[in-house]
Amino acid sequence: MGDIMNIAVIIEHNIEIGGNFQHALSIIKILNERSCPEYNFKFFTTNQRNVDHFKQLGIELLLITNVKQYKLSYIAKLVASKFIRNDNMLSIQLDILLNNYNIDLLYFISHSELALKVSRINYIFTVLDLCHRDHAEFPEVRRSGEFERREGLFQYVLPKAARIITDSEVGKANIVRRYNIDSDRIMVVPFFPAESILETAQKDVPLSFIDIKKKYNIPDKYIFYPAQFWAHKNHVYILHGLKILKEKYQIILHAIFSGSDQGNLEFVLSKADELGIRELIHYVGFVDNREMPCLYKQSLALVMPTYFGPTNIPPLEAFMLGVPVLYSDLPGLREQVAGAALLLDLHDPESLARQLIKVIKGDDQVKTLVERGRQKVFTFTEDNYWEIIRMALDDYSEKMRCWK
Numbered sequence: 001m002g003d004i005m006n007i008a009v010i011i012e013h014n015i016e017i018g019g020n021f022q023h024a025l026s027i028i029k030i031l032n033e034r035s036c037p038e039y040n041f042k043f044f045t046t047n048q049r050n051v052d053h054f055k056q057l058g059i060e061l062l063l064i065t066n067v068k069q070y071k072l073s074y075i076a077k078l079v080a081s082k083f084i085r086n087d088n089m090l091s092i093q094l095d096i097l098l099n100n101y102n103i104d105l106l107y108f109i110s111h112s113e114l115a116l117k118v119s120r121i122n123y124i125f126t127v128l129d130l131c132h133r134d135h136a137e138f139p140e141v142r143r144s145g146e147f148e149r150r151e152g153l154f155q156y157v158l159p160k161a162a163r164i165i166t167d168s169e170v171g172k173a174n175i176v177r178r179y180n181i182d183s184d185r186i187m188v189v190p191f192f193p194a195e196s197i198l199e200t201a202q203k204d205v206p207l208s209f210i211d212i213k214k215k216y217n218i219p220d221k222y223i224f225y226p227a228q229f230w231a232h233k234n235h236v237y238i239l240h241g242l243k244i245l246k247e248k249y250q251i252i253l254h255a256i257f258s259g260s261d262q263g264n265l266e267f268v269l270s271k272a273d274e275l276g277i278r279e280l281i282h283y284v285g286f287v288d289n290r291e292m293p294c295l296y297k298q299s300l301a302l303v304m305p306t307y308f309g310p311t312n313i314p315p316l317e318a319f320m321l322g323v324p325v326l327y328s329d330l331p332g333l334r335e336q337v338a339g340a341a342l343l344l345d346l347h348d349p350e351s352l353a354r355q356l357i358k359v360i361k362g363d364d365q366v367k368t369l370v371e372r373g374r375q376k377v378f379t380f381t382e383d384n385y386w387e388i389i390r391m392a393l394d395d396y397s398e399k400m401r402c403w404k
Helices: 019-033 048-056 075-079 081-085 088-100 113-117 143-160 169-179 195-203 212-216 235-248 265-275 292-297 314-321 349-360 364-376 382-400
Strands: 005-011 039-045 061-063 105-108 123-127 163-166 186-188 222-226 254-258 281-285 302-304 325-328 342-344
Touching: 005 019, 005 382, 019 039, 019 195, 019 382, 039 048, 048 061, 105 113, 105 382, 113 143, 123 143, 143 169, 163 169, 169 186, 186 382, 195 292, 195 314, 222 235, 222 292, 235 254, 235 265, 235 349, 254 292, 265 281, 292 314, 302 314, 314 325, 314 364, 325 349, 342 349, 349 364
Parallel strands: 005 039, 005 105, 039 061, 105 123, 123 163, 163 186, 222 254, 222 302, 254 281, 302 325, 325 342
Antiparallel strands: none
């Protein structure tokens, strides 16, 4: 084996995906900045927009263009393993591309069906969540063969992975239980806040101040929820909570929703009309990174009643900026924010109203939670991540000496 091992790091998500893209961006920046004589990282993407975006950050992404997209739509394609074995041309195309760059190992930093095409090169695979199994009822993981696509991907890809990276100990236990994977092959790497949030927290001021209330014509205090409009994000829960605040407690509170529409926006806005609180809801769409710190810091609180986890990025960003967090009281999610957030009973929107009243009144409990959040978010650092990935690479490098 040569002195340097070449590792292809692959990102497929684009920036509109939201948190998963921001986490991938953080990982790529860490790897790009690490000076290491043993390991050489080359960054690849299937998305031209990513090439342009990272170029502005001084990072070169190589565009994968000659590999046909392969969609595993039905579990039958997986079960009939003959289907995958006979699809040799796709594997040959990818292998040729990677061999041209002398790649020794692949690192998929998000869910990627490109892993289905890899035949000769080992890989590290990232599992961001298993929510198709946690909450299979939701349309986004139920319709158009999406459940089968995800399940087929994991069943085929995970047993072959040299290492698997996931977000939490809860996520790790779920992988072991559902896919019969040895636990010592799974590494836990928590999510990182977006770079714009990190920079703002370090400077203690927004990178560029934007008066949010003035920009969006909001006369009163607002809560903030950055989330794409999927059903599982549970925006409707917030609507019911705001209605209770208004009618039962005579408290007017606005909400800003940011994020791209994945098919549920019209339903949420029509529900706001039906509940008589449409004037309190402000949909601002996809928000530039420069505006995001201002949206957080000028809000009363982050409110995130999502069903999907076990972890998410917005609570970490709110912790970092000293913003109160109201979060789903569900397994995994409650562990992510343990001792640092107000928990929400998703069966009872009045629990949201009660918790918001604590924030509005400046309850001492809220101040304590905010301080704990600040401390909590710095428990896992970029150096911690590098130590984990470095150990995995060292182990693989030793084994690779047996054949290369």
